Amino acid sequence: MVLGEAIDRLARDTGFSGVVSVSRGDESVLARAYGLAHRGYGVPNTVDTRFAIASGTKGFTALVVVSLIVEGLLTLGTRARSLLGADLPLIDHEVTVEHLLSHRSGIGDYCDEDAEPPPQPQSFTSAAAYLPALDGFPQRFPPGSRFEYNNGGFAVLALLAERAAGGPFADLVRARVTDPAGMAHTGFLRSDALPGDTATGHLEDGRTNVFSLPVVGSGDGGSYSTTGDFAAFWRALHTGRIVPAEWVARMTAVRSPETDTREGHRYGLGFWLPSDAHTVMLEGYDYGVSFRSVSRPSDGLVFTVVSNTSEGAWPLTRWLGGELVG
Incomplete structure (x- = not known):
């Protein structure tokens, strides 16, 4: 079965709503859209539809920070602490940019599920509007001692970037x-x-996610993109057009061999x-x-799957x- 036929079948069997793209270098191998960008109005997804990418934004944040390091x-x-001053006093004085970038800050x-009160998106x-929500959470473990995925750490990085560069985080990205x-x-x-070319996210009960997401995202997530833009992103990253190649190598070298992912x-x-x-x-x-x-930098292979449901992308990405990749 050819690639497109297999993806069509899997998308149909799983009720996938979103876009799938595969490219090698500058060549598009496949780009297909399925489902609805807005269920209420019956607007179909297209290959050019923009989608929320949640924590995919963290890569952008890391690159902004590294660009400031290069400068x-x-x-x-x-x-x-050198940039936070008196803000967020419970963050350990030893926490560094590197700890935050590698999810080893502690x-x-x-975004902890047990946080009280819960964040009010x-x-x-x-980025600055996140500051009150980031306050009041004690240090969990000594900086650098282990990996623990941390959304707040990347929201803090956005604040540090703003203060170091003197401009709004979205403009820096x-x-x-x-x-x-x-x-x-x-x-x-x-x-x-959301503009008309952007997919609205839908919850399992059919409601939109407008009350569940930040009004405007920050360093830990919340930007919107297309699969075509991500093909361009990886080409630019691996050719040193965003940060120098030596820094790309450092960013994509293993810092934490053991993480908390099932995969x-x-x-x-x-x-x-x-x-x-x-x-x-x-x-x-x-x-x-x-x-x-x-x-896959070695041959320019890129595949991207994005969905406007919480679980939609995973069957296709695994397949x-x-x-x-194998």
Whole structure:
């Protein structure tokens, strides 16, 4: 069975809503859309539809931070406290940029399921607006001692980047990542005012996810993109157009060989490193959002699956991983 026929069948069998794309270098191998971008109005998804990518944004955050390191405005050893001042006093004084980038900071996470009070995403309209929600969570373990995935750490990185560079985080992502990569359809959109070319996320009960997402995302997630833009992103990353090649190598080297994923992924600095040892990955999951984009630098293979449901992307990403990567 050819690739397209197999994906069509799997998409049909799983009720997939979203877009699947496969490319090698500059050549598009496959790009197909399924389901509805907005169920209420019956708007179909297209291959150019923009989708929320949730934690896929963390790769952008890491690249912004590294670009500031290249300019000398930060270092991996910069202590968060040097830029936070009196803000977020429960963050250990020894926590560094490197700890945050590698999920080894040990800081308390505002997205912890047991957090009290729970975050109020309707109040999140900028990186700085996350500050009250990030406060009040005790340090969980000594900095650097182990890996623990932490959304709050990347929200803190966005604050550090703003303070080091003197500009809004969304502008830093555009100027330092998406513009150099040619990602014309990627950015931070208001979840309560999505443009017509953007998919609305849907919950399991059929409601939209508008009350579940931040109004505007930040360093830990919340940007929107297309599968075509991610093909451009990986090409730009691996050719040194975003940050120098030596830094790409450092960011995609294993920092944490043992993580808490069932699939055995390792972690670098802002990027997941699947156990096959030949690919680099970004992934996102949230209410009404599932996303994974995988790149194999050796031959330019990229496949991206994005869905406007929470579980929709996973059957296709697992199948593609087995077929294309092995």
